[in-house]
Each structure stands twice: as structure tokens, then as C-alpha cells.
Amino acid sequence: MVRVRFAPSPTGYLHIGGARTALFNWLYARHCGGRMILRIEDTDAARNSQEAIEVILQGLRWLGIDWDEGPVSADPAGASRGDFGPYFQSQRRGNYQERVEALLSRDLAYEKDGAIRFRMTREPVVMDDLVVGQVTRELTDREAEDPDFVIVRSDGHPVFHFVNVVDDLDMGITHVIRGEDHLSNTAKHIQLFKAFGVQPPRYAHIPLILNSDGSKMSKRDTGASLSTYLEEGFLPEAVTNYLCLLGWSPKDDREKLSVSEVVERFDLAQVLRHNARFDMAKLQWLNGEYLRELPAEKFFAEAVRAFARAGTDTNQWPLEYVRAALTTCLGKVKLFSELPAYAGFYFTEELSLDPAALRGDFTPDNKPRIQQLRDQFARLAEFKAEALEATLKSVAKSCGVKNGVLVHPTRLACTGATAGPSLYHLIEVLGKDRVLRRLDAALATA
């Protein structure tokens, strides 16, 4: 039975690379019919908090990554699922203590300066990585001087290398899938496993995600935190899909795949060995693809949230009006965060019109025509898109101008922008009163 784990340290945010690591673990578990374990490496008490753990749980859930074993909530003392708990390292002190003593009693570790150090081999360690292949790790010059390393600090706290290995051993982890930044240290981990007299798990080191300029992605970089995508109004399906395409490929030229399709095809052997740069433009494109096929109800709910985040409470408007307004935006934007700028004109009575732009469209020649259109609109009994379109076209015809001559100024007057939803539909939604008022205002200003 394949058992994989994602073992994040609660630092207050979930790195996009960490999310990808979790995803690949999950994909492999689901592909193999194995088990996904979530373990919280909260040994650094000073830096950890329940909120920080919550960020991780929330991020994983958002992406659709579930775990068969691990915490149910962010509370270390709370309930968990699985027979290999606790799943918080802060609750596993006893195990570490036992393991340390086992090594000490066999002289595989020793005390020095109050710390406990592991007797590391001086021989090159051969690793057989599922992604990278066979790697022979030799000692660096610094290590050659003193190959042993600390496993328990002088303050009594065991270090990462040690607890990580002990937990993987005790939890029966069969495959360690993690970032390539751990490759060099894997030699230590393998030796630790051997010291405990067991076969190390299989390792798979996946490439890292870099910034678009090729530099390392650190906390500060935009897009480094998964929460960014949550807040910016990305769809989790799109983010997951995109992450799958970084370092892995279905090899059949398909870009848009559902998770179940990826689960079916995913395997570690096809994971690339080189790092990948994060391409926000491609993610946005994918997001647009998913956005376009979103059911109207979901689109509506997310759109309302996007407006709320931007400080516009759409609830102050009649529900039917909001619905109609947002419907004209369906399939037009790639991100929910674009919506407030794209369709904000629906939800304000004070449209700020750029005088310069206004002068361009509302020329002395054109103003009488727009005035005429305005008066025709005023006479309409039915303020519907079809009637509006017919009206505009007939006015244009009688004036001997192309539709665009009237379309552009009308759009500008009604929305303040040169691009937006379908003109006739947005006018219909806005309603006669607003449209006439906006047309009058533009006519007066220009």
C-alpha cells in the first residue's frame, strides 16, 4: 500500500511550491489507490500558531486536496483521522525520545556540547530517486571535516532531519515526494533509516517553481503564497490544473484537464527534472477557460464576493438588477478581480467621465446625433436590447453615419469606459432613467 505524506511547517502561509508538492503527493496517492497523510511539522513552537495551521488546511481544501490521515482541525489537541497519530509533531515527543535513546545505546549517536549528534558515514551515499534517477552524494569539503550532524539540540529539541525521518518511519511512509531542495540532504535521511535498521522509503524529488525571471520564489514574491490566488478570485480548478502542468505533462498536447483525468495519467516517472518558471499569463488564460464554463449561479456568487472585496456592496441594489448586470459579464473576464473595474458602472450613480475622452466622441458634429438618439430612447416604451439596437441603428441611418459613431459615445456616457459588456444589453440593464441621465450628463459636460 502506497503511503505518502505532505508535511508542512506552519509558517503562516502556504507556498505555491508547497501546494504543488502536496498536489503531486495527492495525485500519486490517488493514482495508486494509496493513502495521503497530512502531518504538521510544528516543532518550532515560537513560530507556530493555530492560525498558521489553519492557513494550510484551508489552502489544501481549497485546491481539493484531501487527506486520508491527519488532523481534522487546526487544533493540535483536537481530533484527527488515522491510526498513526498524533499527526502534529508537537504531540510526538515521546517517539523522538525513544528513537534517540535507541541510537545512543548502540553508539550510533553521541553527545557533544549538550547536543546529540548522529554518526554519519564518510562513504558516498547512493540514492535511487524516482524522478532524478541514481544520484551519488559525496561529502562536501565542510562535511568531510566533520560528517556527523546534530539530531537533538542542546535545548533538547530534535531537529528537522531527525523528526522527519522518525515520523516517516513510524507512519509507514513508502514514498517521500518533496521538493528538490531536499535532494542533497536525503543522504542523511537514508543513513538515519539504516541506523534504525529499516529500508528507507522511495524518494521522488520534484523540481522547484521559480519566479518568471528564473530566480527563487520566496515569500515576498507576488504569487508565492497560495492565498493570493484565493483572494484574487482565481478558481481552484484552474490553479490545480496549472500546477499539474508545471513539471508534468499529459504528453498529448492537452492543457486543460480535470483532476480526475490527471489522477488517471499521473506518474512519478514522467515528472520533469528541471525547474519551471511560474507563468501568470498562462494561469490567467486557464482561469478564463474555467471561468467561462462556470454555472451562472457560481459565477454570480463569486462575482458578488469580488465586488465586496473591492468595497462595493451589491446588496444595496435590487437582486434582479444585480443578477442581470452580472449576467452581461459572463464569459468576458478572466479573473473575478477584474469585475469591479469592468462592471463597476452598474453600481454607482456618479460616473466619473474623462473630459478628454468625452471630447473625442462628443464632437460638435456628433452631439446633435447623440441628442437625437437620446430623445428616441426616451420615447421607447419597451427598454429592451432588441428595441434599443433597432433604435440606434435607425438613428445612425437617418443621420447617415455608421453605427459606431453612436455606439462609442453612448458606451462612454453610460459606462465611462471604451470596453465592456454588450452595449444594448448593458443599457437595458441600466434602465431608461439611468441611461437618459447619463447621456444628458455627458452631453452637458462635453
Next chain:
RNA sequence: GACCCUAUCGUCUAGCGGUUAGGACACCGCCCUUUCACGGCGGCGGCCGGGGUUCGAAUCCCCGUAGGGUCGCCA
């Protein structure tokens, strides 16, 4: 300083000894369209460099170079 990994269009990638080096994003045209977006058509653009091996290398080997990672009483 040492050790490890990596190297195909700007980016993500297909390719695993014989291909006009394919696709996607981005970009640029044209078409569609009242705007924008979508869609359609087309274009731009790549095997890091140098040696080998081979009848034949993007594919295999070596050396450079470049990028990334690691060498902590951080995780």
C-alpha cells in the same frame, strides 16, 4: 570553497538516434463582432557552447558555461 541537480521557441512543454523539431500561453497580423472577450486563420520564435560516438544526433558520452539546490544546535 565543496557536493548535487538541471539545460528544446520569451514562458510551460512534446521529442527518448533518422521529424519540414509538434502543441499551449504570450506577442503580431487578418476574419468575426456595435466595444471587449470568445472563436477561426496565419505569422513570429527554439534544440546554451565546444568536442566526441555514429552512416546519421535535440536525443548517447565528455568538457565548458549558465541556472537552481545543499553543506545550520532553521524547516
